[in-house]
Amino acid sequence: MKFDSTQFGTQEIDPKSIVTFPKGIPGFEGSTRFKLFHEDREAPIVHWLQSLDEPDVAFALVDPARFGLNFEFTLTDEEEKLLQMNNVADIAVLLIAYKPQSGAASNANINANINGPIVLNMATHLGMQKVLVGLEADITLKPKSPAA
Numbered sequence: 342m343k344f345d346s347t348q349f350g351t352q353e354i355d356p357k358s359i360v361t362f363p364k365g366i367p368g369f370e371g372s373t374r375f376k377l378f379h380e381d382r383e384a385p386i387v388h389w390l391q392s393l394d395e396p397d398v399a400f401a402l403v404d405p406a407r408f409g410l411n412f413e414f415t416l417t418d419e420e421e422k423l424l425q426m427n428n429v430a431d432i433a434v435l436l437i438a439y440k441p442q443s444g445a446a447s448n449a450n451i452n453a454n455i456n457g458p459i460v461l462n463m464a465t466h467l468g469m470q471k472v473l474v475g476l477e478a479d480i481t482l483k484p485k486s487p488a489a
Contacts, residue, residue, distance in 0.1 A: 347397045349378065349389070359393065360461060362468045363423055367457070372398050375468070377461075388435060390459065402435040403453055410436075412458055414473060423469055424462040431464040
């Protein structure tokens with residue numbers, strides 16, 4: 342099937358590769374069908390989750406492990422059922438990345454939403470956004486070692 346994306350132009354989509362978010366993504370409940378794209382390289386840093394229902398909606402996703410983050414959380418029985426989860430090895434966890442607005446407190450070029458990871462079952466092509474309430478995070482910053 343062909344799809345016209347505002348960001349990626351006309352794309353040929355294999356219907357078997359469509360990822361369905363049965364409840365949508367909070368704030369984008371009308372978008373339930375997505376295509377996951379990535380950079381054309383062996384170990385892509387950024388993935389793109391393009392809505393097939395709204396051509397203007399696309400999310401940049403990153404693997405938290407690439408940034409030293411290890412997520413451990415429990416899915417509810419309802420969430421496991423929604424994802425049709427049978428094997429934890431089929432689950433991928435990605436973070437929505439975004440560019441801070443000018444004048445934001447952060448000086449970072451790119452931020453990631455650690456309170457709302459995207460959870461994908463790669464076997465069933467089902468997904469959801471897990472909203473983590475009361476998440477506590479410890480971040481250790483290490484200074485660069487002096488140049489020799």
